[in-house]
Amino acid sequence: MRPILDMPIEAAARIRVLFADIDDTLTNDGRLPSCAYDALERLTAAGIAVAPITGRPAGWCDMIARMWPVAGVVGENGAFYFAYDEELRRMHRVFAVADQQRASDREKLQHVKQRILREVPGSALSADQLYREADLAIDFCEDIPALAVSDVDRIKSIFEEEGAVAKVSSIHVNGWYGAYDKLTMARRFAADILGIDIDREQDAIVFVGDSPNDAPMFGFFPNACGVANVLQFDGRMEANPTYVTVARGGYGFVEVANHLLNAGPRRNAA
Known part of the structure; x- marks a missing residue:
């Protein structure tokens, strides 16, 4: 992982799309600092399409899709994308798995939930579980005392023993049924909403993240960036970002935004 300032100006000037995780990438200690939100606005105003991948x-x-200065959002680790059309006043909602299958999968996840809460003392259901469509989120440090790394690993292994996909973020272990992740839905979102083939235009896209569930994005995008707190996961991720910031969380995200914006003006990315 090299310092963000090592990204060549020529490479930064080619960026037309920025994907970014939210928790501990845009936020610090669970809050979105004004400078990070301002960076989203400045990127969008410069013609760089921004989409949280969370x-x-x-x-x-x-x-977020309605109210933030973004082109859309990929959520629940790739379960869907939402993009709001301001002119038509309509939300585009696209899911990786059909409604009936998601309902069936949620029933299976109930069993997984009970097993995790029984077998890993101190773990808890994520406070935002009520608002989820496709996955199960187990809290290991957001609203509860932080669990040991061994406990986090055990939660992940229980998901996998039950045939689910499991990814570790900076605050949750998320599990789901279905062959998708952040990258697969980001690819679909970019094609549908931005008119961009990310396999052909990898060099025009930056991803910014902070934790192991961002590894598919880190491994795919050659100009991927990690905010400084990603360093705590070095050696525990399937792929590292190419670049890393000095500051943590949202303050590190501002470093990435400033580097891209300092490289010069953009044309409309859509």
């Missing part, structure tokens, strides 16, 4: 629930993502 593990957070559908309920949150509906609000």
Whole structure:
């Protein structure tokens, strides 16, 4: 992982799309600092299409797609994307798994939930679970005393023993049934909403993240960036970002935004 300032100006000037995780990438200690929100606005105003790629629930993502200066949101680790059309006043909602299958999967996850809460003392259901469409989120440090790494690993293994996909974020272990992740839905969102083929235009896209569930994005995008707190997961991720910031969370995100914006003007990314 190299310092963000090592990203060549020529590479930064080619960026037309920025994908970013939310928790501990845009936020610090659970709060969105004004400078991070301002960076979203400045990026959008410069013609760089911005989309959060998050593990957070559908309920949150509906609000973000409507109210934040973004082109759309990929939520629940790739379960869907939401994009609000301001002109038509209509929300586009696209899911990776059909409604009936999601309902069936949620029933299976109830069994997984009971097993995790029984077998991993101190674990808890995420406070935002009520607003989720497709996955189960187990809290290991957001609203409860932090669990040991061994306990977090055990939660992940229980999901996998039950045939579910499981990813570790900076605050939750998320589990679901279905062959999707952040990258697969980001690819679909970019094609549908931005008119961009990310396989052909990897060099025009930056992803910013902070934790192991961002590894598919880190591994795919050559200009991927981690905020400084990603360093705590070095050696525990399937792929590392190419670049890393000096500051943590939202303050590190501002470093990335400033580097891209300082590289020069953009044309409309859509």
